[in-house]
Amino acid sequence: MSGLCRKQRNFQMEMRKSAHSDEVYSTLGIGAEHLEDLDQEATDLLFDEAMAAGVNLLDFYMPAPDVRDRVGHAIFGRRDQIKIQGHLGAIWQNEQYKRTRNLDEVKESFEDLLTRLKTDYIDIGMIHYVDTKSDYQKVIEGGTWDYAAELKKNGVIKRLGFSSHDPVIAKKMAELPGMEVCMFSINPAYDMENAEITDIDRMIEGKDFNLETAQINPKRLDFYAYCDSHNIDITVMKAFGGGTLLDSGRSPFGKAMNIYQCMKYALDKPAVVSVILGFESVDELKGALRYDTIANAEKDYSDILTLRDFSVTGRCMYCGHCQPCPVAIDVAAVNKFLDLAEAHTSVPETVAGHYQALAHHASECIHCGYCERNCPFGVAVRERMKRAQKIFGE
Ligand code: SF4
Numbered sequence: 001m002s003g004l005c006r007k008q009r010n011f012q013m014e015m016r017k018s019a020h021s022d023e024v025y026s027t028l029g030i031g032a033e034h035l036e037d038l039d040q041e042a043t044d045l046l047f048d049e050a051m052a053a054g055v056n057l058l059d060f061y062m063p064a065p066d067v068r069d070r071v072g073h074a075i076f077g078r079r080d081q082i083k084i085q086g087h088l089g090a091i092w093q094n095e096q097y098k099r100t101r102n103l104d105e106v107k108e109s110f111e112d113l114l115t116r117l118k119t120d121y122i123d124i125g126m127i128h129y130v131d132t133k134s135d136y137q138k139v140i141e142g143g144t145w146d147y148a149a150e151l152k153k154n155g156v157i158k159r160l161g162f163s164s165h166d167p168v169i170a171k172k173m174a175e176l177p178g179m180e181v182c183m184f185s186i187n188p189a190y191d192m193e194n195a196e197i198t199d200i201d202r203m204i205e206g207k208d209f210n211l212e213t214a215q216i217n218p219k220r221l222d223f224y225a226y227c228d229s230h231n232i233d234i235t236v237m238k239a240f241g242g243g244t245l246l247d248s249g250r251s252p253f254g255k256a257m258n259i260y261q262c263m264k265y266a267l268d269k270p271a272v273v274s275v276i277l278g279f280e281s282v283d284e285l286k287g288a289l290r291y292d293t294i295a296n297a298e299k300d301y302s303d304i305l306t307l308r309d310f311s312v313t314g315r316c317m318y319c320g321h322c323q324p325c326p327v328a329i330d331v332a333a334v335n336k337f338l339d340l341a342e343a344h345t346s347v348p349e350t351v352a353g354h355y356q357a358l359a360h361h362a363s364e365c366i367h368c369g370y371c372e373r374n375c376p377f378g379v380a381v382r383e384r385m386k387r388a389q390k391i392f393g394e
């Protein structure tokens with residue numbers, strides 16, 4: 001191990017608390033899929049740098065044995081400092097990744113993960129990549145779900161989770177008993193993809209995205225709201241849309257975003273605790289770590305969402321551009337809890353609890369209008385503060 005992990009840092013990475021426990025996640029996590037090209041020394045350096053900066057989440061869908069071995073070496077002796085999302089259903093076959101619901105293959109790959117990471121537990125056991133009804137049925141009927149539940153019961157996995165790109169199937173998965181974490185693909189293009197598209201591969205590739213007709217997909221908003229009000233933590237994948245959003249020539253918006261805009265967009269969504277990014281070098285990691293030190297202007301994604309009428313006008317995006325409020329109300333949080341409360345006929349206890357836990361409430365609003373003048377999305381904050389006070393009683 002290099003000495004980098006003992007370096008003093010001059011910034012504090014934002015940490016977010018799990019909705020289920022006192023555990024905290026770093027808002028930046030590492031995805032293992034880009035580690036294939038790194039040798040042992042480079043892998044060690046990457047983990048030294050990341051963990052010294054406070055990164056404590058690793059997503060490990062990658063089944064390649066040599067990557068598993070190298071990461072096992074990199075985290076040896078500090079396993080307790082990093083949470084691992086280990087996937088059930090991602091296997092290595094014929095020198096390549098494959099998704100499977102064959103229970104023997106699922107078990108073999110999961111046991112291999114434990115062995116190669118030199119650990120006897122996985123923090124989050126993720127049922128891998130469930131995007132269709134038929135696949136959901138296979139997970140339930142083919143034994144993967146029972147296997148995951150058994151691992152949880154035996155303490156081999158600490159928390160149950162799943163990964164998905166589809167908001168309807170993801171909600172079905174989230175409704176399974178004991179489910180606590182979802183890894184979900186979040187970025188502005190996916191959020192505005194045609195809500196009627198059921199072919200997730202086409203959605204991921206943006207084949208049906210039409211800038212002229214794109215609107216926020218209500219099914220995705222519904223899923224975020226469900227997670228927030230049912231204490232499901234969301235970890236985010238594909239925040240850059242596979243890189244397309246960073247390239248003006250490939251972005252469906254015809255305009256490139258920077259990585260910080262994409263990270264902030266995902267982190268602003270309800271229930272999101274961390275954005276998982278893949279890194280091919282320490283320099284790439286260092287670039288992403290700048291997120292916690294750069295000016296808010298560099299993270300401002302409002303220029304994308306106001307390119308045309310995506311029906312975000314008047315809708316709070318929880319972006320926080322309107323801060324600071326002179327009486328220290330967290331305007332984004334109040335708006336989020338108001339949206340979640342108004343999505344139900346009665347206010348869910350979890351939402352009421354989260355609202356009460358805020359340091360300042362809507363009742364403290366002095367209606368100065370500062371927030372409205374600084375909101376890029378035309379949100380009627382003062383009127384919403386009145387509604388929040390009425391619905392939550394303070
Ligand atoms: S209008 Fe209310 S919420 Fe907005 S900045 Fe003023 S006091 Fe804060």
Ligand code: SF4
Nearest residue numbers: 316317319320322375
């Ligand atoms: S009121 Fe506007 S600026 Fe403030 S969090 Fe909501 S969308 Fe962002």
